[in-house]
Amino acid sequence: MYSRTQNENGTYNTRCLYCFMTIASAVESEQELDRLEARHICPERALAELLAQEKLIESHAQQN
Numbered sequence: 001m002y003s004r005t006q007n008e009n010g011t012y013n014t015r016c017l018y019c020f021m022t023i024a025s026a027v028e029s030e031q032e033l034d035r036l037e038a039r040h041i042c043p044e045r046a047l048a049e050l051l052a053q054e055k056l057i058e059s060h061a062q063q064n
């Protein structure tokens, strides 16, 4: 999940909503934004997914 904003000169900034890191600024095209966002490896998101997986495993274990 990313938050894109546009600058007065028409370029874009994009920020990750998981770790609130600015991934890129003054990007000239949306295609470039897509590329840069895809390349972001998010530590917060990885952690959140890991925790979600652990919860899932725990809830399965309790059911059985």
Ligand SMILES: [Zn+2]
Binding pocket: 016, 017, 018, 019, 020, 021, 040, 041, 042, 043, 044, 045
């Ligand atoms: Zn991130």
